[in-house]
Amino acid sequence: MFSFAAPWVFLILPLPILVYFFVPPHREKVSSIRIPFFRHVAKAVGAEPRSGSVTQTRTRLQTFIVIIVWILLVFAMARPERLGEPIVTEKSARDVVLALDISGSMDQRDFKTADGAPKQRLEAVKDVLRSFIAERDGDRMALIIFGTRAFVQASFTEDLQSLNGFLDQTAVGMAGPNTALGDAIGLGIRTFESSQVEQRLMIVLSDGADTSSRMTPVNASAIAADKGVVIYTIGVGDPNASGEDRVDLEALRDIADRTGGEYFFADDETALTDVYQSIDEQNPRVVETQSYRPRESLAHYPLAAALILILLSSAGFHIHQRRRLA
Template identity: 40%
Template structure:
């Protein structure tokens, strides 16, 4: 759509017509010699006649000047080509997923979609991948913890890169232990560096903390002070009392400090339902930024006016040179 930034400038189009009717003639008050035989003098001069005074513009020159003036006025009005509105959604929520990579996550007590047993980490990877695909426009970060906690991905909207990093996770790559408190502490630090107030931490673990530098309950209190809600998901069969049983008490204590919620998940379908419920509990807050691309067009009428004047001047110079050769 074509728009003009300064439409009132078009009033200047009337200027040439106003000037033509204004009393701007120059009247000389000096005495003048009136010659009654001017025709005789002109006949003697022949081809050497020189015209004195102001020469009148031809119709072509008047139209040319009017056209150039119109182009200048159009340029001053600043024409712009306005494109279609472009809407960008900016999420006002940050989601941080903390995944346990300790040795206990290799326990195959999780039911896959086909009913076969898979390890806990494999179940996490399948469900998180689908979860990320539904989070377009949101900022998601990924923390991994085992014997130590580290940031696998800072908050990003590049979900393809996030899924690629998720697919490369392996049990034990962060060490065999389970440092839940350290993972929560690192998550709180990441939230502090942002400016979003809606902060959600999804903690996926068997809850068996094995000696964090920051006790899980202390880390949870720190999260609560920074307005971070923790949703903990206990991975695996709650009836499992083998080598790596699920420590539900620790995970429940963490969420109680932050007014979050605790979930059990021991099959893929239930884990999907848990993520849907979390999304309903904390609906995504989105701020829409709309703008329309603007393309400036003032240079085109201005360039056309300059080109017309240049061609006219070039034509006058050629005419004079041609007339001089004939003389």
């Protein structure tokens, strides 16, 4: 498709006509030499002496070339351009933080696979998370791990393959043996401070009670609700255990309720897969589409044509003058 970036420039196209009719002609006085044998000189060069001013005139060809050059210059100033096919880009309209508990209790092999084989809790969570991350193509995601302390394992990225790489490097106990659930939520809120989108989702998975946070889960969830962060909580531990090994289901349910999210419990790999599928269905991929058409400037073509015409006409004029004087 062909268009002009500055079509208003065509308004100056009749400008030379206005100048020709309304602007007085240029007059210039020059010095002359009086000689007594002027008529003999004029006769020798074949000129006919006349009184008054001398007016320079153009041939029809010269006038035509001047008009064409002016039109080409106006075309160039209007910035002609060729528009390419529309290119559509998609940008994530929601950021997702995954907060994963890797305390010592995640090393227990009480999860069951589809065929009934025992499996480590963290490995089961990793396998399900990989599938969940793959389905979030287009979303920006970050990964937080927490034990005794909470850490950002991967900041916000659209490169979900690299996020899976960071997930693979996660091991039980690398953040300490205890559970800092409140600190993990607080760190997730801080991570969202660099987010430029309004929709913010945090998914928190834990298998124990909060035992080492400097910020309580209740306070952290209240701040999250104030910041517009929706939290989905998943409990994967044993609610009948004692001490730090007992998952605090009430706390996880309260966190989700305070932020407008939802609470889930999973005691095997199949149930955990269903949980993430449910979260995915409730929070489908959200993107903002932007389209643009690449523009290729064509202004150099009329400029080149005008330059060639000027050079050719100037060369032709000089050749004609030489032949005339020869």
